[in-house]
Amino acid sequence: TQLLEQSPQFLSIQEGENLTVYCNSSSVFSSLQWYRQEPGEGPVLLVTVVTGGEVKKLKRLTFQFGDARKDSSLHITAAQPGDTGLYLCAGAGYALNFGKGTSLLVTP
Amino acid sequence: SQTIHQWPATLVQPVGSPLSLECTVEGTSNPNLYWYRQAAGRGLQLLFYSVGIGQISSEVPQNLSASRPQDRQFILSSKKLLLSDSGFYLCAWKGLGGYTFGSGTRLTVV
Numbered sequence: 001t002q003l004l005e006q007s008p009q010f011l012s013i014q015e016g017e018n019l020t021v022y023c024n025s026s027s028v029f030s031s032l033q034w035y036r037q038e039p040g041e042g043p044v045l046l047v048t049v050v051t052g053g054e055v056k057k058l059k060r061l062t063f064q065f066g067d068a069r070k071d072s073s074l075h076i077t078a079a080q081p082g083d084t085g086l087y088l089c090a091g092a093g094y095a096l097n098f099g100k101g102t103s104l105l106v107t108p
Numbered sequence: 109s110q111t112i113h114q115w116p117a118t119l120v121q122p123v124g125s126p127l128s129l130e131c132t133v134e135g136t137s138n139p140n141l142y143w144y145r146q147a148a149g150r151g152l153q154l155l156f157y158s159v160g161i162g163q164i165s166s167e168v169p170q171n172l173s174a175s176r177p178q179d180r181q182f183i184l185s186s187k188k189l190l191l192s193d194s195g196f197y198l199c200a201w202k203g204l205g206g207y208t209f210g211s212g213t214r215l216t217v218v
Contacts, residue, residue: 006151033206042198042209043152088151095142095167096200096207100151 003027004091004099012105016078021102023089024071030092032072034063037086037101079106110135114199114210121217127172127186129213131199134180140202141182143174145195146212152198158182189217 005024013019023032031050035043047056049065049072056063060083062075076083084106090096111134121127133139140159144152154167156174164174171190175183182199194217199210 040212040214042200042212044209045206048206090152090207095154095157096152097154098144098151 004089004097006087006089006099006102008102009100010103010105012107013079015080015106015108017106019076019079019104021074021076021087021104022071023073023099025091026070027091028069030069032065032069033090033092033096034072034074035088035090037088043086043088076104079104081106081108110201110203110208112199112201112208112210114213116213117211118214119216121189121215123191123217124188127184127189127193127215129184129197129199129215131182131184131210132180133182133201136180136201136203138179141176142200142202142207143182143184144198144200144209146198147195156184191217193217 007022011019031048033048034046036046037043047058047063049056049063052067052069054065060077064073072089084104086101086103088098088101090098114131142157143155145155146152157165158176161176161179171193172186194215197213197215200207
């Protein structure tokens with residue numbers, strides 16, 4: 001099983017701040033996905049990155065896939081309380097291999 | 109459109125009792141289906157996956173089993189629950205755009 005390390009594990013910030021979440025592995029992935037999960041619900045797909053060095057933007061969220069396809073980052077600009085949730089990265093294989101997640105709390 | 113249904117939403121079961129969680133998918137055929145378990149607020153651990161009827165692959169030794177009696181039905185079972193089986197169980201199917209998850213079952217074994 002390919003290990004995905006996410007950091008930080010917990011992040012508490014105020015509305016309007018910027019933040020970056022990291023996802024690292026020693027293995028190469030054909031693609032990597034980011035999900036957001038709210039309490040009591042299943043994860044919801046945010047983005048899939050496939051190409052090394054790829055950058056994708058989803059409103060205030062910017063996702064980057066490392067050149068070597070071993071790591072990825074998620075940057076949120078001007079965080080809002082609605083961004084609160086558990087952010088999970090997952091590497092693609094015969095099944096999704098998930099990191100442990102970053103729990104984000106954005107307070108007004 | 110494709111949808112995934114999972115039930116029940118919550119379940120409290122005594123130690124030693126049996127378990128059956130059901131997952132069904134609509135709007136697609138021959139989907140790859142998955143069962144994951146999630147500890148409180150943490151990442152998802154793959155339990156089982158299935159690429160077709162009667163085809164089950166198990167990821168970790170455990171007190172659980174899975175079956176796929178129909179193309180779009182995936183069932184997670186246990187004959188005798190343990191306290192350690194408590195957790196949030198998620199069913200998922202793999203589509204072209206990524207994985208879609210059900211809304212999960214919160215299982216508490218008491």
